[in-house]
Amino acid sequence: xxxxxxxxxxxxxxxxxxxxxxxxxxxxxxxxxxxxxxxxxxxxxxxxxxxxxxxxxxxxxxxxxxxxxxxxxxxxxx
Numbered sequence: 379x380x381x382x383x384x385x386x387x388x389x390x391x392x393x394x395x396x397x398x399x400x401x402x403x404x405x406x407x408x409x410x411x412x413x414x415x416x417x418x419x420x421x422x423x424x425x426x427x428x429x430x431x432x433x434x435x436x437x438x439x440x441x442x443x444x445x446x447x448x449x450x451x452x453x454x455x456x
Contacts, residue, residue: 382410384431386418392427 407425415422437443
């Protein structure tokens, strides 16, 4: 079994996002969606739905961001 950083996607209301992606990144999102769906025993979903959870995961695991954010919050409280 493959260990992906993202787990199954929650079925939330869709959110429309408009942005341009490099073709190579889009291909990677499509492949990731296919692998994620296969691991969850589902049919592949829209790869665009991966963008928000990936960004959330990235932000949560970025230690530098967390430290800077805490510092910013402390300075705003002062």
